[in-house]
Amino acid sequence: MPSSPKPPPLHSTDVRQRRVALHARADRASRIATPSQVAYIRGRQKRWTEPELADLWTSAVQDTHNRGSGSNHLYVHVPFCKSICSFCNYDRLKPSTPHALKDWLTRVMASIQVLGPATEGLEFHSLYFGGGTPSVLPSRMLRTVFEALDQSFTWHPRASRSIELDPAVMNAAKAQSMMDHGFQRYSFGVQTLESSMNSAHNRGPQSEDTVRRCLDLLPASFLGSVAVDLLLGLDGGSPERTLRDVQRLLSHPRRPIIDLFHLTPTATYVEAHFGGSIDRAREELARYDDQFDTQLDALAKQYSYTIQRRESGHCRTLEPANVMERFQPMRWAMHVRQYGIDAWRVARRRMSGRPVHIPPLGLLSYNQIMTARTGPLNLLGLGPSARTQIFGRASVSTHPSAGGSGPTTYHGQSMTAVDELRRFVVFQIRDQKFVEDAQLADLFGQTLADALPEAVAVWAENGFARPTEGGWTFASLPPREMGLNLLWSIPETDLLYYIKRRMGGPSKRHPDPH
Numbered sequence: 001m002p003s004s005p006k007p008p009p010l011h012s013t014d015v016r017q018r019r020v021a022l023h024a025r026a027d028r029a030s031r032i033a034t035p036s037q038v039a040y041i042r043g044r045q046k047r048w049t050e051p052e053l054a055d056l057w058t059s060a061v062q063d064t065h066n067r068g069s070g071s072n073h074l075y076v077h078v079p080f081c082k083s084i085c086s087f088c089n090y091d092r093l094k095p096s097t098p099h100a101l102k103d104w105l106t107r108v109m110a111s112i113q114v115l116g117p118a119t120e121g122l123e124f125h126s127l128y129f130g131g132g133t134p135s136v137l138p139s140r141m142l143r144t145v146f147e148a149l150d151q152s153f154t155w156h157p158r159a160s161r162s163i164e165l166d167p168a169v170m171n172a173a174k175a176q177s178m179m180d181h182g183f184q185r186y187s188f189g190v191q192t193l194e195s196s197m198n199s200a201h202n203r204g205p206q207s208e209d210t211v212r213r214c215l216d217l218l219p220a221s222f223l224g225s226v227a228v229d230l231l232l233g234l235d236g237g238s239p240e241r242t243l244r245d246v247q248r249l250l251s252h253p254r255r256p257i258i259d260l261f262h263l264t265p266t267a268t269y270v271e272a273h274f275g276g277s278i279d280r281a282r283e284e285l286a287r288y289d290d291q292f293d294t295q296l297d298a299l300a301k302q303y304s305y306t307i308q309r310r311e312s313g314h315c316r317t318l319e320p321a322n323v324m325e326r327f328q329p330m331r332w333a334m335h336v337r338q339y340g341i342d343a344w345r346v347a348r349r350r351m352s353g354r355p356v357h358i359p360p361l362g363l364l365s366y367n368q369i370m371t372a373r374t375g376p377l378n379l380l381g382l383g384p385s386a387r388t389q390i391f392g393r394a395s396v397s398t399h400p401s402a403g404g405s406g407p408t409t410y411h412g413q414s415m416t417a418v419d420e421l422r423r424f425v426v427f428q429i430r431d432q433k434f435v436e437d438a439q440l441a442d443l444f445g446q447t448l449a450d451a452l453p454e455a456v457a458v459w460a461e462n463g464f465a466r467p468t469e470g471g472w473t474f475a476s477l478p479p480r481e482m483g484l485n486l487l488w489s490i491p492e493t494d495l496l497y498y499i500k501r502r503m504g505g506p507s508k509r510h511p512d513p514h
């Protein structure tokens with residue numbers, strides 16, 4: 001066990017004052033509201049061609065540290081939907097057309113041909129098809145991509161495979177292609193079972209029957225998981241209607257997981273549905289109150305479901321209780337094996353009373369994987385706007401975005417081990433309030449005080465961090481206050497670039513060629 005770290009000596013007052021002023025400017029340029037916002041403050045952009053990115057992958061794979069106990073994930077982005085819902089807050093989507101889908105397929109297949117051989121020797125632990133809605137692709141195209149992925153990349157024997165679906169564009173042939181290629185996790189954006197409300201939100205007349213037909217197409221629950229998303233706060237909705245939808249889904253023999261999300265009202269949505277009054281939109285959301293939760297609890301109990309609520313209160317997840325119980329030991333084994341979670345480290349933390357969050361099987365988000373990992377993490381993104389992260393090399397997104405022309409290029413930042421450490425530490429502090437030096441040394445070859453001496457000195461002085469056995473314990477602060485403290489971990493050059501960009505400086509669309 002490493003000895004307790006000591007705060008490094010403080011820097012000069014001038015440097016400190018300059019940083020304080022810089023943080024105030026960064027906050028003015030774009031209000032810091034959450035810790036994760038700070039994790040994504042980045043420095044100057046660079047641009048790589050596809051063959052150049054392949055070279056980065058090759059050098060990363062040859063790095064023995066990268067081949068060790070890390071986890072590798074592949075994400076395929078399908079930025080198309082049958083129509084664009086009026087509440088959608090993702091602005092890079094396009095309505096699907098045969099021409100757009102064909103162009104997408106050509107690009108993705110070309111990327112697979114170049115990047116597949118470059119990652120030879122790397123075993124992938126998960127495949128995620130997201131968007132948009134990948135189910136807009138015809139079954140023939142789905143099979144073409146699935147086969148290319150199977151042939152061009154090496155997969156862990158128990159790699160997880162997940163896909164996002166729109167019930168209105170699902171059919172038996174598509175479901176069969178997914179099952180044939182080992183998909184186990186299916187996520188449906190349903191939003192509401194009321195067809196008139198779906199039509200009013202530009203989603204077509206999706207009804208309860210449409211959703212039931214889709215659920216019937218999927219494999220039995222012991223072969224995979226099906227999650228259904230419902231949206232709270234829609235124009236025309238009500239707690240009573242939502243509870244009715246929930247009950248209909250709970251009674252389906254497929255026993256889907258049900259995620260209830262609060263709608264995030266965009267300016268366009270508020271204008272179109274609430275006469276421009278954000279207060280009316282908020283009043284709609286406020287109706288999902290304690291009384292709603294009491295009734296939801298009663299329904300969950302009646303159908304043997306459990307409910308998990310996120311801290312923000314903006315997401316509730318209902319899971320079949322029997323499935324959770326049955327998979328409890330398997331859930332641990334899968335996490336240990338697939339995501340490189342160090343079971344002994346987790347057990348030690350449990351015994352010492354420190355909080356440990358092990359997410360349920362099948363619900364690992366990218367950020368959760370980032371937080372839980374104990375080895376290098378690589379993410380290979382395919383398709384317009386998909387993110388790629390090559391451990392200790394680069395963090396980029398794919399260009400052009402949906403519908404654009406020109407060769408596929410990758411825009412983003414070079415990454416060092418310290419950059420990786422900074423981002424990892426932000427999520428550790430947010431979720432665990434503890435950073436373990438042995439873990440950082442394993443992962444990044446440095447401790448917190450070695451990598452971020454100035455930040456640690458400030459945090460120790462203002463009481464945000466205190467040295468404890470084997471690492472640093474952090475105070476539990478409101479998200480904004482924590483975010484402002486975490487700004488100390490960002491290099492000055494990156495902060496200056498961030499401020500410039502937010503205040504209308506160099507456009508991210510024109511990164512520097514490296």
Ligand code: SF4
Pocket residue numbers: 080081083084085087088089090093131132133166189
């Ligand atoms: S289906 Fe989903 S991703 Fe597509 S527009 Fe609607 S909300 Fe957005």
